[in-house]
Amino acid sequence: MLSNSEIASHLYELARLSALADGSNNAFRVRAYEDAARSIDGATEPVAEMSESALTGLKGVGKSTASKIRELVEGGSIAKLEELRKEFPPDFVELTRVPGVGPKTAVQLRDALGVSSVEDLKAAIAAESIRELPGFGARTEENLARSIERLGIGGKERRPPIIEAMRTALEVCQALMTVDGVQRAEPMGSLRRFRETIGDVDVLVVSTGDHQAVADRFVELPVVNEVVDYGARKSAVLSASGMRIDLRVVEPDQWGSAAIYFTGSKAHNIHLRQMALDRGWTLSEYALAEIDTEKVIASKTEEEVYAALGLAWVPPELREDSGDIEAARDGTLPALAEVKHLRGDLHVHTSLSGDGRDRLEDMVQAAADRKYLYLGITDHAEDLAINGASRRQMLAQRTKIEALQGQYPEMRLLHGAELNIGRDGSVDYDADFLSGFGWGVASVHSLFDLDRAKQTERIVTAMRDPAVNAIGHLTGRRIGKRPGIELDVDAVLDAAEETGCAIEINCHLDRLDAPAEVLLRARDRDVLFVIGTDAHDVGELRNAVWGIHQSHRGWVERSKIVNTWTQAKFLKWVGEKRMANSEWQVARLREANP
DNA sequence: GCCGTTTTCGGCCCGACTGTTTTCAGTCG
Numbered sequence: 001m002l003s004n005s006e007i008a009s010h011l012y013e014l015a016r017l018s019a020l021a022d023g024s025n026n027a028f029r030v031r032a033y034e035d036a037a038r039s040i041d042g043a044t045e046p047v048a049e050m051s052e053s054a055l056t057g058l059k060g061v062g063k064s065t066a067s068k069i070r071e072l073v074e075g076g077s078i079a080k081l082e083e084l085r086k087e088f089p090p091d092f093v094e095l096t097r098v099p100g101v102g103p104k105t106a107v108q109l110r111d112a113l114g115v116s117s118v119e120d121l122k123a124a125i126a127a128e129s130i131r132e133l134p135g136f137g138a139r140t141e142e143n144l145a146r147s148i149e150r151l152g153i154g155g156k157e158r159r160p161p162i163i164e165a166m167r168t169a170l171e172v173c174q175a176l177m178t179v180d181g182v183q184r185a186e187p188m189g190s191l192r193r194f195r196e197t198i199g200d201v202d203v204l205v206v207s208t209g210d211h212q213a214v215a216d217r218f219v220e221l222p223v224v225n226e227v228v229d230y231g232a233r234k235s236a237v238l239s240a241s242g243m244r245i246d247l248r249v250v251e252p253d254q255w256g257s258a259a260i261y262f263t264g265s266k267a268h269n270i271h272l273r274q275m276a277l278d279r280g281w282t283l284s285e286y287a288l289a290e291i292d293t294e295k296v297i298a299s300k301t302e303e304e305v306y307a308a309l310g311l312a313w314v315p316p317e318l319r320e321d322s323g324d325i326e327a328a329r330d331g332t333l334p335a336l337a338e339v340k341h342l343r344g345d346l347h348v349h350t351s352l353s354g355d356g357r358d359r360l361e362d363m364v365q366a367a368a369d370r371k372y373l374y375l376g377i378t379d380h381a382e383d384l385a386i387n388g389a390s391r392r393q394m395l396a397q398r399t400k401i402e403a404l405q406g407q408y409p410e411m412r413l414l415h416g417a418e419l420n421i422g423r424d425g426s427v428d429y430d431a432d433f434l435s436g437f438g439w440g441v442a443s444v445h446s447l448f449d450l451d452r453a454k455q456t457e458r459i460v461t462a463m464r465d466p467a468v469n470a471i472g473h474l475t476g477r478r479i480g481k482r483p484g485i486e487l488d489v490d491a492v493l494d495a496a497e498e499t500g501c502a503i504e505i506n507c508h509l510d511r512l513d514a515p516a517e518v519l520l521r522a523r524d525r526d527v528l529f530v531i532g533t534d535a536h537d538v539g540e541l542r543n544a545v546w547g548i549h550q551s552h553r554g555w556v557e558r559s560k561i562v563n564t565w566t567q568a569k570f571l572k573w574v575g576e577k578r579m580a581n582s583e584w585q586v587a588r589l590r591e592a593n594p
Numbered sequence: 595g596c597c598g599t600t601t602t603c604g605g606c607c608c609g610a611c612t613g614t615t616t617t618c619a620g621t622c623g
Contacts, residue, residue, distance in 0.1 A: 018595095024620090025621080025622090026607095027595095028595065028596080028605090028606060029595050029596095030595090031595085031596095031606080032595035032596055032606095033595075035595090035596080036595085036596085060595090060596070060597095061596085062595060062596045062597080063595090063596090064595060064596085065595070065596085099621090099622090100612090100620090100621070100622095101621090102620060102621050102622085103620095103621095104619080104620060104621085105620070105621085134614095135613085135614065135615085135619075135620085136613085136614080137613065137614060139612085139613060139614085140612090140613065140614080143612085143613085189623090199623090200623080202623085229610080229611055229612080229622090230611090231610070231611060231612095233609095233610065233611090234609090234610050234611070234623095235611095236611090236622090236623090246622095246623070248610095261608085261609095261623095262623090264623085266607095266623075269607075269608085270607055270608095271607095272607090273607040273608070274606085274607070276607090277606095277607080282607085282608080283607080283608080284607085284608050284609065285608080285609075285610095286609090
């Protein structure tokens with residue numbers, strides 16, 4: 001059966017090819033296909049199983065698209081799409097990946113010069129025949145040549161992982177803050193929405209001074225390899241790695257409308273602008289204003305603009321137009337956690353782990369500095385070949401922790417471990433030794449290639465273990481480097497509800513694991529989460545903020561995050577899980593000591 | 595192509611920058 005995302009990708013392709021046929025990415029038909037695709041992507045029911053009339057009930061899907069979907073599901077293809085593919089073969093479509101080449105230009109190049117691939121375009125540039133076309137010139141030809149070169153290093157398709165983009169963005173913001181008159185400089189776009197991969201880095205700057213001076217400084221930054229656009233309000237550059245960085249500079253009283261505009265998503269903005277029009281207003285990056293009189297209704301803060309439209313402020317990570325605007329209107333946005341709500345960290349390594357960098361004493365002090373009320377110390381357990389701690393080492397650490405506890409009357413120290421989930425779902429040590437720990441995180445560190453059924457089984461088995469309070473970095477993915485393990489997410493969530501085992505939201509920017517899709521799937525379930533930094537040094541305790549953003553992305557209610565709970569409530573919950581399934585524990589003890 | 599208590603036709607989000615032009619089209623975000 002075709003999945004929703006497979007169906008959506010057919011519609012996206014239909015949109016792309018229709019743009020070539022209609023000569024514009026903004027053609028209404030193109031947008032209609034995109035709307036339908038987005039709606040199907042976000043649908044919770046399997047669209048392949050829906051009747052034509054049920055399909056038209058989906059937002060953005062009308063009779064024509066509904067019948068195309070049925071055609072695809074029943075016959076495996078869409079006649080209209082096949083026709084378009086014939087007219088616009090992949091090599092030709094590739095042309096529009098060249099920055100500066102849109103649908104109009106691509107078609108014009110083909111009609112006038114017979115250009116039907118990037119290779120053809122290169123030849124036409126070499127022959128200097130493009131500059132002869134009406135509306136083109138030598139300058140355009142040169143720019144196209146440069147754009148083609150760029151395709152090799154970056155191109156429109158590559159989306160850098162968030163960790164890479166965040167680093168660049170914060171660097172740029174920091175540098176621009178030193179320009180005279182600059183009051184604020186912050187990352188926007190998909191970075192602020194906390195997508196796991198980033199199209200472009202967007203930076204918004206507020207300046208009371210000379211805007212041109214900001215642009216001047218921007219294009220001179222060390223990260224800049226090439227300047228794409230250069231203006232007082234708006235500039236764009238490419239980094240050496242091909243990352244595009246966009247800069248907008250606005251006046252202080254335009255921050256709110258500019259931040260909304262620049263944060264997106266595109267679909268969210270279009271929806272907001274439509275709401276503005278319904279009220280006789282228009283929304284741009286400069287202001288929400290009356291159409292007739294141009295009188296400004298709101299612009300200073302995001303809250304004001306949303307409020308004027310009858311909406312609660314929408315957290316950036318939710319702005320995808322996938323129910324966020326309706327929830328903001330109806331007052332049903334989730335009550336999200338913020339960093340200030342965190343009362344503990346429950347995945348922390350010390351130098352006892354082979355890859356840990358700071359001493360136990362320093363990690364504990366750093367947690368105390370953050371005013372935490374509980375701390376789970378979770379060094380790697382013995383099954384992890386290089387980094388794991390032996391029983392003897394673990395017991396010695398426990399003694400040290402007990403001694404340290406006296407110095408921290410406010411904060412409860414839990415001696416835990418990051419256990420390794422074996423092939424069959426078992427973890428390190430034996431049940432007796434495990435029962436000596438006060439907290440346990442279990443994670444997959446091996447056998448990433450098992451099939452879906454086996455991976456699901458091993459996770460579920462680990463969740464049932466009374467020594468396991470939470471599953472660490474659920475999928476084991478490294479964003480942009482390594483895919484996560486295959487999992488039956490619903491089965492895992494069922495087990496989480498049944499066992500009371502929490503699912504970690506790992507804070508490392510290259511993990512952000514569990515992924516947002518998993519968190520969203522758990523929205524209407526009684527699944528608990530724990531935000532864990534997986535810190536390997538004191539500085540990484542600050543990564544908690546990334547886990548908070550990730551929880552927002554997944555619409556996770558604060559009440560479901562166990563480390564926002566009071567110390568008493570948290571400790572009660574930990575104890576319950578470890579006491580529960582005592583029969584299971586007895587059975588395991590018998591197994592170990594027949 | 596979709597949509598609708600101002601509608602089944604006539605709308606459909608907004609603006610900057612570039613290169614080519616004397617007022618605009620194309621592209622992009």
